[in-house]
Structures are given as C-alpha cells and as structure tokens.
Amino acid sequence: MISRISHVVLAAALAFGASACGQSDGQSSPSQSFVEAPAQTGFDKTLSEAKARLDAQMALPFNVPVPKDAGGGYTHETHKNNAKLIYDAGQLYALTGQEKYAQYAIDLMVAYADVYPGWGFHPEQKEQSPGRMFWQNLNESWWLVHVSQGYGAIKSVASDAQREKIETDLLRNISEFLSDGSPETFNKIHNHGTWATAAVGLTGYAIGDQDYVDQALLGLDKSGNYGFLKQLDRLFSPDGYYNEGPYYQRYALMPFVVFASAVEQNNPERKIFEYRDGILEKAIDTTIQQSYGGLFFPINDALKDKGIATTELLYGVSIAYDLSGDPGLLSIAQEQGKYVLTPESRKVAEDIARGKAKPYDFKTMRLGDGASGGEGALDILRASADPKASVVVMKNTSQGLGHGHFDKLGYIFYDNGTEIIQDYGAARFLNIEAKYGGHYLPENNSFAKQTIAHNALVVDETSHFKGNTKTGNNFHPTAGVFADEADLQISSAQIDTAYEGVNLIRMMAIIHDDALPKPIVIDLMRADASGVRQYDLPVYFSGQLIETNFKLAADPVSRKPLGYENGYQHLWDVARAKPVEGLSQVTWLNDRRFYTVSSAVPNNSEIIFVEVGANDPNFNLRRQQAFILRAAQDGGVSYASVIEPHGEYNPTVEFTLNSHSQVKSLEAFNDGQQDYVRVELKSGQIIGLATSQNMDAQKTHTINVDGQSVTWTGPYTLFHSDAHKTGKK
C-alpha cells in the first residue's frame, strides 16, 4: 500500500510548480487547471521561510533531551520543536525533492529511536493519561501525528535498516503505548481520544500496518464502539457544533481533518468526507461561522485572541477548499494570511493569487448541540452577510463539560467589526509562567465561569446549577423559535433547570425597519417564578459611558465589592441609579459609533454600574465594566431591551452625528405564553414584535396591548412602523 503521504511526495516531486493534486476540483472549469500558477504566492513565502528555518537548524547538532520538564518547560518545548522539524523536513522534501531534508528527518528520528524505548513514565506525569516523552499522553499523540506524517513523506529515502529502526523502536513503540498501552484515552469519546487515534492511524498508513488503521477507526477491539468513526458520530452535533464551543472546536478539528485526509487518500472507498452527511466539512465551516472580526466567539473557556488564523484552521480551511472548491473559503484564507506546507495550502495560495476569492458566506444559523442536535443550540443571528454587520450570539447550548460556563441564555453582541456587549472568556494567560504557570487562573472558577460574569440572568446572586458542572452537564435549554427573514432574525430558548422553581425564557431578534437607520436588537429576558427573588441582568458594555437617562449616584471616594461569592466578590460596586418611570437608557461610545441599551424594567429596579477587579490582588483580571439591571420581585421578572447602534463620532474631521438614542419608549406585554414588545421612536414611529412559546405555525394569538388587542399567527410576527415600505405587513 502506498501511504497518502508517499503519494504526495511522488506527485509533488514530479509535478512541482504545477497545480496541486487535490482530488476534487469539480467546481472549476476544465480549462482552469491549465492556468499557469502565479509567480509568487503567500505559499511560496511560507516555503522559503521554512527552508531558511530548517537550513539554519540543520547546521546545529540534534537535541533529544531526557524527559524532565512539565508543559512549557525546556524538554517539553524541545520535543515539540523536534516534531515540527521532522514534519517540516518531510514536507520540504515532498515539495522540493531535496534529499537533504529527508536525510535530516531520518537521522533525527533514528536519534529518537535510540532512546525512546528506554523512557518510562515522565517524571512529572499527570495523574490521568501520563505520557513518556511528555507529562501527558495528549502531547505524545500530538508528537506522533506530526512525526508519522514526516516519516511517510521521507520513507522512500530511508535505508532498510533505518526504516526497521524507526518503525520498530519509535513509531510502533509510541503507537502501542498510545493504543494498547493507554486504552482509557484511546477508546475515549473525547478530543484526547481523537488525537490518539489519529496518531496511531496516521502511523498505520505511514508504515503500512492496516491493523493500526483499523484500531484507529474502530477502537482497540475493532468493534466500532470506540475509535475515530465513533468520535465523528458523537463529538459533533449534526450541525457540526462541538460541545465545548469554538475555542476547543478548532483544537479538536486538527486530528480529525488530518487523519480524515489520509483515510480519503488511502481508503477512498470509505468516503470519509461523506461520513455522517459530510460532518467534517460542516465542522470546519461552523468553526468559521463561529467567528467575528477573525476571532472565535469566546464562549466557555476561551482565550479571546484566538481566531481563524490558528494553525489548526490553516489545515482545516485548505482541506475544506480542496473538498468543496468554495471560493468564499479563499477570502477566509486571505484573512488568515498564512499557509502550511501542504499541497492543499499551496492550491489555496495559488487560487487567491489568481483572483478567485469571493466573500465568505457568513450566515444566520442555528447550531444544534449534542450528538443528536437536540440539546439546546448556539444561535447566530447576523443582520447581513457583511462581516462588520451586527451579530447576536445566543448561548443556548448545553453546559459544554468541564470548560463550560454557567451562562444559560447569555449572549454576545458584535457590531462594526468588534465585540460591543462582551463575554469575558477565560481567565488565563496561556503559557505565561508568571501567571499561575500559564494555567487557568483561580479567577477562572471564581469569576469567569460564574453567571454574573456573563450577559445572562442571575437569580438570587447564585450561578446557574449552583455553579456545579456535574449538575449543569445533566441539563440543557430547550431551543424555541428560530427564523432568518429579510427584515427579522429571531431566536428564543428556555430552561427551567438552571434555578429551582424558575423558568428562564429569552427571545432575541434583529429588526430591520425603514424607520431605523440601522438594524436594532430586541432582547426580551423573562423569568417565570413564584415568591420574591432577586433578578440581576448584566450588560458588559465595551466603550466609554456617554449618557444615561437617569441620575447616577457614585461614591466618588470609596469602593466596595458588590458581593461575597459567585463572582460578585470580583465586581466593584461603582455607581447606582433608579431608572425613570421604568425606562433605563445607557449610551456608550465604542470606536466611532454610539450604542444605547434602552430597557423596560420593573418600577422598583435599580441600575448598578460595576467594574471587574475587586478581590484581585494579583492583577489577574481584565478591567471590564457592566451595568446590571436589578429588581427584587414576586412572581418573576421581565426585562425588555433594545440594543441600538447609532450615530458617528468623528474626531478626525470633527463632527458628531446622532449621539442620542432614537428610542422614546419601550414596553413589554406578557400574557401567559405570549409576549409583545413595543418600541416607540422619537420620530413617533412604532415597531412591535409579537412572540409566543407555542411553535404551531397555524395558531392564532391575541394579546392586549394598552387596551388594544393585537392578533397574529404563528410563533412570531414583526409589526413594522408606518415608515416601512418593503415589509411583509
């Protein structure tokens, strides 16, 4: 059997300079394959940089230290670097045909083969799933994923003795440690298991051992109850959503797409990319869809500066383009601006240089969560396909396991290319030793995961599921209405398990109406409950506070934390206010645009302005700010808000336009299962949004709105203003 990678070697060595050998180019016309490759592409730059880097490295002696340090330490980083060198050397040989690269990879692998069999468990071994070269075998899998591909690429150059040595003492030795030697990881339906099966499976193809491949695909016992295919069944929802969220999705994606590529090359009869209705392409696409301004939605434990330019997505996007030929992926690759040493990546670079890129089709979409897609959903509402248009991300998913946050029905609002109402993400400085060794900080649990750290409703100053992940994992919201129309993007969900005796219901919609210069968002957050309880709804606004429609009372010379636990201890209580006649309006400036959140709140409400940073003696938290709508009420609560981007602040040309909100009044009416939100603009125009928890499209609803009866059919109806010309009403 010819491994996929050897195949690439041959093809690339013979056809270097011509178009890449991707198997699917169905969408381009036949003549296009004869178009000459452009003179200099981004890929060429990547290639010459890789050559320079490897040439410099090849002048130095090998460095294969005895395992000693934990993650981030010297031996850890050295072994990681060696794997990259072997991988790059293999790819460079494949791409250039220069044997010196193959020889370097062979010699470095032989050096490892000399010592690896003698290594027992790592001295800093983690309790679960320890490694030998690294402290955890996840890193060992990562290492083998790279080295096995490097080996496949240079195998034909190695002598029989070298092959024997490398395969026996290194590749098989590690593979067996990762498979039979670590069944608890290998058979786990979890991304650590995917790394392990991909590593062993890629090794199987590289050394020509079908047994490895079968174990990788079907589990140690080849029953199909475990292994790569089962992981494909279970780790993604049918819509391609990964349970832990996009930050971990992009990490999990890497072994999936790399191993699947090898399966496609070597066992095309498996049609792996058609498996489960093309789940892998969907997963790559949803990873991109879950981004704004190049950065992933930072839900759950996520570093906020992580985005589509990560190495994992360089592989993902180029492989997806190879499969689909979708020119929208080229604009994503342009934004990535970087390439990897694969034929697919070269093809991407060449097609960009040929001017084939089209805008990527960012869509309003519901991504069902859970293996069957029925465990809540991540709902993405986009005002348009413009990458800078308003976006609402509703976190109506399930808990997301250990990295999940307690933010049921929370949301993020983006506009103008950036995060406007934000999520904190994770409290972590990855790999920065001075910050708790680069691990998740204690404040990740004490603040970032807590409900009050999110744009989500907190009842009685406690977090959802009392902050217990295990409890959280047992429940999920029920997704409600979802629609994407020309004048309306709408989503809702509810959950009655986050708090005992409380049903949380949230509806959010982007509204387009000719009375509005820009689309607005309507947010209706309701809690149905009995007894007096306190309801806190934070809005983590990003920017400079400009005005409020109420008088702020700040203690200018002293600050105290807002509370004692559940994240409240990390918030400074900065200022308080009473809203005027049940209407709260807060306007801030972000970059050059104004934003106002107008909220209809109970008359006894309080608005509390807070800043993150109390109980933070080590300066671990970022200084973000929020205002919190607070009401203590008997019988539940309703907060109806309009999020309104408006105006322009232009300090360059010195003008300011429309710095004030256009919202004059806002009222929410509720009648059991039915809601009606009425927005009155200063122009006198009125917009209404009627919704029902009843999903029956035929059912007619009537609600009393200020003495007038409003009737509609189906789960939602937008009542346009008189100024609207193109609406359906």
Place this chain on the structure above:
Amino acid sequence: MISRISHVVLAAALAFGASACGQSDGQSSPSQSFVEAPAQTGFDKTLSEAKARLDAQMALPFNVPVPKDAGGGYTHETHKNNAKLIYDAGQLYALTGQEKYAQYAIDLMVAYADVYPGWGFHPEQKEQSPGRMFWQNLNESWWLVHVSQGYGAIKSVASDAQREKIETDLLRNISEFLSDGSPETFNKIHNHGTWATAAVGLTGYAIGDQDYVDQALLGLDKSGNYGFLKQLDRLFSPDGYYNEGPYYQRYALMPFVVFASAVEQNNPERKIFEYRDGILEKAIDTTIQQSYGGLFFPINDALKDKGIATTELLYGVSIAYDLSGDPGLLSIAQEQGKYVLTPESRKVAEDIARGKAKPYDFKTMRLGDGASGGEGALDILRASADPKASVVVMKNTSQGLGHGHFDKLGYIFYDNGTEIIQDYGAARFLNIEAKYGGHYLPENNSFAKQTIAHNALVVDETSHFKGNTKTGNNFHPTAGVFADEADLQISSAQIDTAYEGVNLIRMMAIIHDDALPKPIVIDLMRADASGVRQYDLPVYFSGQLIETNFKLAADPVSRKPLGYENGYQHLWDVARAKPVEGLSQVTWLNDRRFYTVSSAVPNNSEIIFVEVGANDPNFNLRRQQAFILRAAQDGGVSYASVIEPHGEYNPTVEFTLNSHSQVKSLEAFNDGQQDYVRVELKSGQIIGLATSQNMDAQKTHTINVDGQSVTWTGPYTLFHSDAHKTGKK
C-alpha cells in the same frame, strides 16, 4: 491680477486628465511628466464621491438660517456645511468644467449676500471675539477661508451683477468685519489671527483687492508689526515647532499653508515658501514627525485619536509634496488614505499610483521651542526610521500657553506601533453634547493637566508651577545634551523653576548593544534639593500587569483615592509594595510583547499602583493605570530606570518567549555634575552610560563607580558590553 484660484480653474479646465500643474517637480526626471496618469486613483474616488454628494445636495433648496445656535448646534453646523458646499462646488467646477457646480456656488453665495449685511452680533456671542454668523469670529474666518476660495474658482462664470452682489454684500462685508471690525483678533499673534488674516487675504486675491492682501500680510496698518508674516515669524520656532504642541499645530497649519499657496501663485516674488528659511515646509514636516502610528504625540490638550489623516494635513502633505517632491510624503499620504479636491492632492494620488512612494524618513530630532528656539525643546528619540521602532518623546518644552500641561521633563514611550507608556491627553469628548457640551471637561483641569497625570516627577504632591499657567508661561526648561548616533540616541534637560528650591534633571537615552535583543531606554530622573520632600514618579503603563519582583499588597475589598487635590483625588490607591533592595521591576504585556521597567530607587521607597477613576461620578475619565515610584528623602532623589521591550506572547501559535526581564541589577552613581548608570544583565554583560551636565566636548570626567574609577570625555559616553562588536568603545 489673476487670482491663484482662477488660475487653477483655467489650468484644470483646460488640462483636466493630465498631470497637475504643481510648480515644483524638480526631483523627477523630465520623462516622468509624460508618464500617463493611472486609470483610477484615490483622488478619482474622492472626486466622484464629492460629485455624488453635491449632486444630491443640489436637488435640495438652500438653507441659510438666521444665526441662533452655539457651536455644534443646528445653525452653526448648517453654515459650516454651506461653506463646504461652496468650496467643493468651486473645486468641482475647476476640476470638471461643469458649469452647474459654478452656478450652484454663485446662487448660494447670493443667498448669503441677501442676508449677511443685516446680521448683527450672534445671539450666543462669545465674550471675546464674537462673530455674526457664528458665536465666535474664529468660525467666521474659517467660513470665509472656504467661501473665498470657492468664489475665486467660479468668479469667471458669474454675471457682473452677481459679482457685484457677492463681493460687496458678502465677501467685503465679512472681510471688513474680520479686519477693521475685529482688530483685537486680526492683529493678534495667535492662530485665531492666522485664520482671520488668511480669510481676508484669500478674499483679497479672489476679488482682486491688493489692499486686503497687504493688510493680511502686514497687519491692519501695513506696518509689518502684525499680520501673516509676523505670525510666521513668531508662532513657529526656527525648527518648525508650534508652541501649543502638534494637536494645535495641525489646526494652525491649515490657514498658513492655504494662504501661503495663494501668495505663491499670485505674488511669487515674495518667495513665501522660502520665508524664514522655509519655515512652512518645516512646520508641515515637524507635524508629521510628531506622530507615531499615524497619531500625533498627545502632549498638552490633545484628543488622542487625532492624527495625520486630519483634513488639515491632507492639504499640508499635498502642498509640501508639490513643493519638495519628497517621495517619503507619498507614504504618509498612503497612510492618510484620503484626498482633497485640489490639483496638489490629485498629483499625490497619481504619483502614489505610479509607485513613487518611499518610506517617510522618521528622524531623531530636537525641536527647539520659542520664537528663537531657545525656550526648551521637544526631543524625539527614535531607535530607527522604522515606523514601529521604539520612540521616546521628551516634553522639555515651555508651557504651551492655555492648553499646556504641567508636565515638565515628562515623556511618552512608544514601541511596536503603539503607545506603551502613555500620556492621558485631554479630558474631552469633542462635539459630544452629553459630555459637558463637547467642551474640555472639568476633569481636564482637575486631572489631565496636573503633573501626576503624566510621566513626570511630582514633588510634595503639588503640580509644577503650583498648577498656575501664568507662572508656567514665564519659564521653560534648559535643553541639555542631544545626540543621534548609531548606538545611542540621547537627550537631557533641566528646570529649577517648576518647584521652589528643586532642580529637576532628566536624561533619557535609547541604547543599542549586541548584548540586548532589542534597544532599551535608560531614564535617569534626578531632583536636587535640600530638606525632606516627597518625590512621586508615575509610569502610566499600558497593558496587563504580568509580574513584579516584589510582593504587592492590595486591599482587595476597598479602594480610596490616593489624595485630595492636584489630580491625586482622581487616582484610586490600588496596591502598594516595597521594592527589594532598591530594585523595582514591573512587567506588563501589551499586544504580543512584554515590557519591563526596572528602576533603581532609594531603599525607603514605596511603589504605588493606581487606577484613574476616583472622584469621577460622571464617568468622564478613561480607566488608565500607573505605578508610582515614591520616596520621601532629604537632599533630593534619583530614579534610574530601564525600559525594556522583550519577548513575545503568541496566542495564535501558542508560545511565549522571554517573558522575563533580562535586567539583573541597575545602579545609578552621581557625583555633582556627573552621572553614571550601570545596567547588569542576567547574562552577566554590563552596559554603562556616563553623562555630565557640562556640555564641553573636550572636558574629561571621572566618577567613582563601586570603588572603580570611570573616565570619559564630553557630555556623554556609552560603555558597551563585552558582547558588543560594532560599538565605538
């Protein structure tokens, strides 16, 4: 006499499509003038947008409201807009030859001529220099600068009756109000005077009245003791520095360059651009030099988002390019990315499209302040011409009049394209009504101007000159050493009038040494005084605190302001610490780079971490942070610091390099007039910088450094490490 603007009309109308008619193209080869203009330039886009805007406007009736509102109000903005329409219509006629634009400008001016003579003082008139159309006559000058140019451009199309009407009832009426009617402004050596003289002078050229021109150039009495030429003599230093700083320099520049261009066209014998050794070109150049990352150094009252893309500099850069042909200006224009409707701006766009742009020559430079250049200086130290290289801006200038801040010997540090140790700038939200009507906020005086708001030394918690602008205007620092060498950029200054009985001396230098991966900055701040006084030296660091070499003691559950007045009341006292053995090290992360400030401090020092925002009930202040070196000492103080950019935090590829400072120890030795700063790196390498207040280049100095005697000649000498190969030592 043919006015400059009519000349342009003719030239443009006849030669539209060909190269612009700039008078100086000395640096391009003859053949280049025959190079065809590129198909589509940034200027063409500006032109078509202006046409679309004007075409839309021309469909609407005129709107010439009776003056009523103050700055920012409706009538104010409407009159401003009409001036722009008249100007643009004139330029469009000149550029396209389409008479409809000329006719529109004529009709709109006639509409003004109908009503202007009947307008008395504006109902909201400012006490000083009131206007008629606007509340202050500065706006009236601005209006006439635009309208007179518009008139000049379309004059030939107007009928005799229209000319008579417009000239008599509008242009002469305003001009006489601005000149004979407002002598206190017209004859003032101040930028308001420049706007007035430019307005009247441009009108003189447009209507062919040399008397107006002479008054503009030489003052009302034509003595030369006042007027435009005297303003050129007095408002800029010989180096082209404007006393109030770059934020006001770019505003003042506009009438200077526009009127000078007209003088050059109409009275070339005046050689206005050669006047005072080419002061205007210098002023344009220094405005650009006083920027980083496209934004002006925010010294004094400055909006921090103001930069080279302002309209004023679109005129300035294109006129400077027309004069000098310096291709470096084209890269500035590229960064501006916008154009104005002038032949010079078109030429810039075309030459950019021809690929003529070269990197702009950002330089280390001393800009002497004051009419004779001897009143202190703004010193700009640049590690290299790379726009992203480290830059130190030393504020050793005089007070800068009413917009000046009390920040003698303060500094700003830039690196990696952004402000790393920052200046607050002004407390103001320009034109945002909700923020104190868009005026300077009360916090501008109570905080932003105060010494503690800057990276400047505060003695006894009071500001320089006791915060009195009048006192400040009487004094200035004495500039000391200044040099720009391959391995060293150095500057120093002193001032003994900011505090009674205290001589402040500061030396800053950028050091290049092969033992350092990147250049570092040495900052030696000394105060010579007798008696016990308290010395506070803030460092307004921008980024996330990563580590300190001392234990921070924060009160996690309460905050109090640091003081009661002089700006201290706006700082929260966040955490305090005692430095370890006289060495304080603070490391933070900005974007993807680490920065450490290591400081040798007196043993009894305290480090205080502060955040801006106390006593700020209206959320008017930005939440910036600083640490303050504090020592109470008898006999003065010395703080020697190293500012060290280092390492890389890469969350995309997940690695972190060199997050720790390389500075092991730091000591400062002082011996009367002589200083020696010794930096010991963790590698064992030692770098020394010796300085003297004695500027004699021949004088030999000796200082005792830890028992060893160090000798050098002249005001400064850098002692390189042993690792340095290319240094002069």
